Amino acid sequence: MKVRVKFEKTGAMKFVGHLDMMRYFQKAIRRAGIDVAFSEGFSPHMIMSFAYPLGVGMTSSGEYFDLEVNTPMSTAEMGRRFNSVMAEGVRVLSVRKIPEDKKSKGMSLVAAADYFVDFRPGLEPKQDYRKYISAFMAQPSVIMLKKTKKSLEETDIRPMIYRFEAVDNRLFLQLASGSARNLKPDLVMEAFYRYMGEEVLPFAWMIHRQEIYADMGDEKRRKLVTLESLGEIIG
């Protein structure tokens, strides 16, 4: 049975990198006594894959990994077991059964992600940033130097910004994500600062990933659904 685990990563856990989170969950799975499936071969490893790595320094309430388990168990029971062995700052939010086929893999489904950006006290933009938002989004293109696998390339990032809004005292961003097109929130913030004509101060903002989506729409229309909603609860 394949399951998708959604978890949050908060507080000091933001300093634990992606590879270490994988190691963390490998050990947590053993502590929780979840009967996970292993690959074949002389050095078998757990069949698990993370949907979308989270950078060091970021918190999240929507992280995902898929896991193959041998002994079926209710998804609620699995969640309970996980949460009985977690470190402070990591909490499993849901466990759901997902289809076995390859195209249902979380990693290949990732299409977009939501982020909240908070300014550190004292390091907010000098101007009222809210009034620049609609004009910033109205630009036909936003050209930024974007890291590709090989080099830095001039790229129009505007089509990859799905939403950019002020919500209370924070910014809400919805950005294209995944292997086809991927945009990092830092780059959007740099573009926004440039548009406002302000200098980027180091550590001025904190990023929280809120959710990860798959795109169930067609070429004409995006239809974003959370990775969680593609799984089903098993009682």
Place this chain on the structure above:
Amino acid sequence: MRKLALSDEILLSVESPARYIGGEVNSVMKDPGKVDVRFAMCFPDVYEIGMSHLGIQILYDMFNQREDIWCERVYSPWPDLDQIMREKDIPLFALESQDEIRKFDFLGITIQYEMCYTNILQILDLSKIPLNAKERTWEDPLVIGGGPCVYNPEPLAPFFDMFYIGEGETVYFELMDLYKKCRKEGCSRKEFLKKAACIPGIYVPQFYEPVYREDGTLEEFQVLEEGIPEKIEKQVVMDLSDTFYPQKPVVPFIKATQDRAVLEIQRGCIRGCRFCQAGMIYRPVRERKVEYLKDLAKEILKGTGHEEISLSSLSSSDYSHLPELLDFLIDECQKTGVNISLPSLRIDAFSLDVMSKVQDVKKSSLTFAPEAGTQRLRDVINKGLTEEEILNGAGKAFEGGWTKVKLYFMLGLPTETQEDQKAIAHLADKVARRYYEIPKDRRKGKCQITVSTSFFVPKPFTPFQWASMCPEPEYLSRANTVRNEIREQLNQKSIRYNWHEADVTVLEGVLARGDRKVARVIEKAYKDGAVFDAWSEYFDYECWKQAFSETGVDPDFYTLRKRTKDECFPWDFIDAKVTKEFLWKEWERSMAGEITPNCREKCSGCGAAVLRGGVCVESKS
């Protein structure tokens, strides 16, 4: 949620910020208002190294079982953070509470190797604790040292309030209770230390003073206060199956050097290699009961989720229930996909069979530690491993599909000649030849023999405590001899050679057998920038040379001088339960090339039998 001592900005600017955040699985949180004693346990090196150390995990668990004590951990801030802490005047903190170390009652430092001595000063300095113990007040923690290096604590004497000589499981609670009582009664720090000095195993250096002769050697070791014992007896746990052992050791977020569950199967070693300090100071050999270990293994794996378990001991093959324990582990671990790692096994039919079950033969390598190239020199050091055993073991391994062999040697051993050095190359070649004797169709390509040499450093409480070291240039020339001889061998293309740096060796030699005068050098070197000396990228030999010359301490006095039978050594006030007479007898036998049988074959009368335990009382049937 815990508040961290360091800001996001700092943590995001340093390498591996998770080193400093605490909060790991199985780390212990308590309410500081509800404990009487706060103990900061320190391993003075970087987190990944410190978290791999079993001793701290044992004591951490032991202390935290008491409701009135909260034991936390602290490690050396890496140079990137060290610099920021100094610039921003941030005091060193413990991982769990993130509170300042200076607020603690105790700062316990485990001292595992000489090259961490400057890191100890870094810890004190960053904690804003005066380096000199005599300048401390009740505003400062009591700084207590433990671990193997405290069998000669003298080079560090001025920096510590106390040393704990021996195994931590025995008198720590007694010390904590005394501390609680003294603080309640309003004792002065000195009054407390005087009482502490009367607990067996506790050495308070400020109550002792070395008196030197004109030639620089010790005349005597004076006790300055009345009622303080002259000799400090090492502490030993006699029943290792009824003591503290963490079932839920702390599991780091980042990958520690030893990222696995550790099962200590026994303490001590029956072999009596004459260079080995651990083999002497941990006498007598004491085994843990196999049933106890089986339960422990299951619990630790369950409590940590580690994917690998490793047996720990000085010589695992000598554990009397090894086959039973391994059968159990193989069975248990196969069910759960846990790997077993087996260090320090003698290579024979049994161990090869076990290893073929738990390792990938194609990838793993076999390790032999002949330590010396010729039988003559192996007899001198009492390393009971013959060429025949090595070639037989390697042969069986090659036939079983292994192609990689590692050979460990020491250079600079007493009586070593050029012939002994060259014989290292010859032995490596013979191992390779053994491989190529196998018909081509039954072996897989080439074999890979890796020869590594380290330089021998004489240690206190070994028969070689009387030995002189080589002049510095001599070390690299010996390594060159080995390298050149390897190039002359028929199978040189199958042999790789690694050797250690020589300058660290000389310094390690000074610190290992140093006296209190050496403390000045350590302090000077630290103040001039020496820190992380165990890391080749940070080791600055020039800084140390300068410190020696400015303090007027001659390193040759500690390394090159010939020591006589009757010399009073700086560590002679410690009763390690292995007598000086025995060590001298072993030194003489060594010079005569005579081997000494191991503890199970025949008691050699080392003195440890007074402890009435372990191998000394095993039935010899």
